[in-house]
Amino acid sequence: xxxxxxxxxxxxxxxxxxxxxxxxxxxxxxxxxxxxxxxxxxxxxxxxxxxxxxxxxxxxxxxxxxxxxxxxxxxxxxxxxxxxxxxxxxxxxxxxxxxxxxxxxxxxxxxxxxxxxxxxxxxxxxxxxxxxxxxxxxxxxxxxxxxxxxxxxxxxxxxxxxxxxxxxxxxxxxxxxxxxxxxxxxxxxxxxxxxxxxxxxxxxxxxxxxxxxxxxxxxxxxxxxxxxxxxxxxxxxxxxxxxxxxxxxxxxxxxxxxxxxx
Numbered sequence: 001x002x003x004x005x006x007x008x009x010x011x012x013x014x015x016x017x018x019x020x021x022x023x024x025x026x027x028x029x030x031x032x033x034x035x036x037x038x039x040x041x042x043x044x045x046x047x048x049x050x051x052x053x054x055x056x057x058x059x060x061x062x063x064x065x066x067x068x069x070x071x072x073x074x075x076x077x078x079x080x081x082x083x084x085x086x087x088x089x090x091x092x093x094x095x096x097x098x099x100x101x102x103x104x105x106x107x108x109x110x111x112x113x114x115x116x117x118x119x120x121x122x123x124x125x126x127x128x129x130x131x132x133x134x135x136x137x138x139x140x141x142x143x144x145x146x147x148x149x150x151x152x153x154x155x156x157x158x159x160x161x162x163x164x165x166x167x168x169x170x171x172x173x174x175x176x177x178x179x180x181x182x183x184x185x186x187x188x189x190x191x192x193x194x195x196x197x198x199x200x201x202x203x204x205x206x207x208x209x210x211x212x213x214x215x216x217x218x219x220x221x222x223x224x225x226x227x228x229x230x231x232x233x234x235x236x237x238x239x240x241x242x243x244x245x246x247x248x249x250x251x252x253x254x255x256x257x258x259x260x261x262x
Contacts, residue, residue: 185212
């Protein structure tokens with residue numbers, strides 16, 4: 001199994017950062033964490049920049065994120081804090097840093113370094129988020145859609161017309177007329193052409209990611225309900241950290257991964 005991510009923006013953890021108890025590393029003991037509690041910093045308005053050494057698609061990245069959020073509350077730490085961190089991470093990825101800061105403050109979460117990769121709750125328990133739940137890699141691969149598109153195009157019956165409501169992460173709401181047998185992937189491409197945006201979108205309904213292969217008729221989204229569409233953010237000139245593949249050895253390691261050799 002390949003090496004995993006460093007939780008400190010892609011930088012190797014120092015030996016002093018690792019809990020000596022041999023437990024999962026999702027939180028440290030309160031005594032070790034207490035000195036950091038008085039050094040709270042405001043959340044930095046920037047996303048971690050990192051690069052995957054191995055090939056990774058958006059679908060694979062989303063699967064790893066889902067795996068992390070599903071397993072994190074099952075180990076050490078408080079579920080309500082994990083829920084707050086998940087909401088804050090989502091807000092950060094959409095670059096709504098003010099909302100992320102409000103969520104952090106409301107949950108009494110301390111971030112000594114101003115980043116969510118290392119934070120503490122009011123009891124002194126430590127929580128570490130891997131960079132892949134906060135941003136996507138700069139070298140993310142496009143899905144290989146040729147075979148799937150060919151299969152989709154053989155569908156002789158596109159179904160009846162339906163109207164779906166979308167809320168884009170850029171703040172724009174719109175209605176789109178589609179066929180109920182079209183897949184999410186096909187509609188992403190339609191939206192990309194209509195709005196002159198990237199087709200590398202992430203669609204959510206009810207807090208769950210909508211898979212590209214899913215047909216509209218199978219989404220069970222009630223008429224008039226909004227689907228959230230997260231658009232990819234624009235690249236900037238910040239420093240890029242190279243990170244190894246996103247494989248997680250076990251749930252306990254997904255927030256305290258093995259440091260990556262430079």
